Amino acid sequence: MKIKFKSYKEQLKKWPQEGYHIMAQYDNEKIIVYQSYRKEIGEFAVRNQYFGGAFSLERMTWIKPNFLWMMYRNGWGKKDGQECVLAIHLKRSAFTHYLENGVYSAYTDDLKITREEWQEKLKASSVRLQWDPDHDPFGAKLERRAIQIGLRNEFIKVFAQEDILLIEDISEFVKEQHQFVLNNDLDKLKVPEERPLLFDDEDLNIKLRLK
Known part of the structure; x- marks a missing residue:
């Protein structure tokens, strides 16, 4: 594996x-994100190095850059249909492009636009x-927040085969x-080595609420 691992503690x-x-x-070139699928989809992706076959380009797909959030979501690969855990080395430029074009899935006052404007952007x-x-x-829940990014339409097609x-x-x-x-032996637990990501674009950092 080409992921760098380090002690959790x-x-x-x-x-x-x-x-x-x-x-x-x-x-500078890439970022690793995670997804979980049933074996049919995962094995096709690993064998061909792109998403196809039973993978649906018509449904939104969610990518997660945080390993432990993915483990919470897929039950450490134990949940039905999420047995195949994939680490996807994604172009850093593509990841940034997703975020630049992203709209929050829920409305909050700190978006600094009206609910109607948000609804139009969402559509x-x-x-x-x-x-x-x-x-x-x-x-267990933490005070820290983790992001996930949902892709559909033209973005999922480019993600699946080009990014x-x-x-x-x-x-x-x-x-x-x-x-x-x-x-309960966390002294031995290893997870991918992770650190906070900030962008050169301060407007993007503000949009994402990064500090």
């Missing part, structure tokens, strides 16, 4: 404990942004690490 000391943060493994956009509580390895640099199946790694969680 070692990373925990450095991670922010609250606020809005895009926690991810990234460099016109093919990218959804959603902040959810992050979670620890046991699934991906590498697709890795990390299902076995997930199973191995889940055992440490089940045994």
